[in-house]
Amino acid sequence: MAYKHFNNNPRHKHNVGDCVIRAVSKALHISWETAYIDMVMQGYLMADMPSSNAVLNSYLRTKGFTKHTLPDNCPDCYSFEDFAIDNPKGTFILGTGTHVAACIDGIIYDAWDSSDCVPIYYYEREDYELS
Numbered sequence: 001m002a003y004k005h006f007n008n009n010p011r012h013k014h015n016v017g018d019c020v021i022r023a024v025s026k027a028l029h030i031s032w033e034t035a036y037i038d039m040v041m042q043g044y045l046m047a048d049m050p051s052s053n054a055v056l057n058s059y060l061r062t063k064g065f066t067k068h069t070l071p072d073n074c075p076d077c078y079s080f081e082d083f084a085i086d087n088p089k090g091t092f093i094l095g096t097g098t099h100v101a102a103c104i105d106g107i108i109y110d111a112w113d114s115s116d117c118v119p120i121y122y123y124e125r126e127d128y129e130l131s
Contacts, residue, residue: 002080002081002084002085002106002107002108002115003081003107003108003110003113003114003115004107004108004109005110005111005112006022006026006102006109006110006111007022007111008022008025008026008031008032009021009022009032009111010032010033014111014112015111017051018032018036018051019051019099019100019101019110019111020039020050020051020056020100021035021036021039021050021051022035022101022102022109022110022111023093023100023101023102023109023110024038024039024056024059024060024093024102026102026104026109027091027092027093027102027104027123027125028063036050038059039051039055039056039059042055042058042059043055046058053095053097056093056095056100057123060093060123063125064125064126065093065123065124065125065126066123066124066126067121067122067123068121068122068123068124069120069121070119070120070121070122072118072120074118077118078118078119079115079116079117079118079119080094080101080103080108080114080115080116080117080118080119081108081115081116083103083119083122084103084106084107084108084115085106087103087106088105088106089105089106090104090105090124090125091103091104091105091124091125092104092122092123092124092125093122093123094108094117094119094121094122095119095120095121095122095123096117096118096119096120097120097121099114099117101114101117103122
């Protein structure tokens with residue numbers, strides 16, 4: 001199985017729209033609170049919401065991530081699970097446009113089993129030292 005439950009929300013809330021915060025915190029090995037503050041500050045600087053795709057993109061680039069796009073050729077859609085199987089090593093953040101999850105060494109980390117989601121983009125962290 002390519003999915004592992006991960007919800008580091010400090011109040012263990014789910015379904016609160018914090019998928020960006022959870023994915024960033026897992027991929028960067030930082031607390032939920034630190035990821036939240038970082039994303040809020042990036043959003044403030046850009047005059048945009050911290051969960052927006054533009055803020056996520058800008059923030060992840062400063063952390064050594066590169067964005068890649070994927071075709072969405074349904075009905076044979078490529079799922080988060082397919083991506084995890086094809087990428088057994090590395091740190092990634094997968095995005096559908098409305099949801100994101102971390103994928104690390106072939107495991108999808110999310111608060112719910114999103115393995116059937118279809119990614120339209122992903123961020124890959126190159127060999128990069130976390131600051």
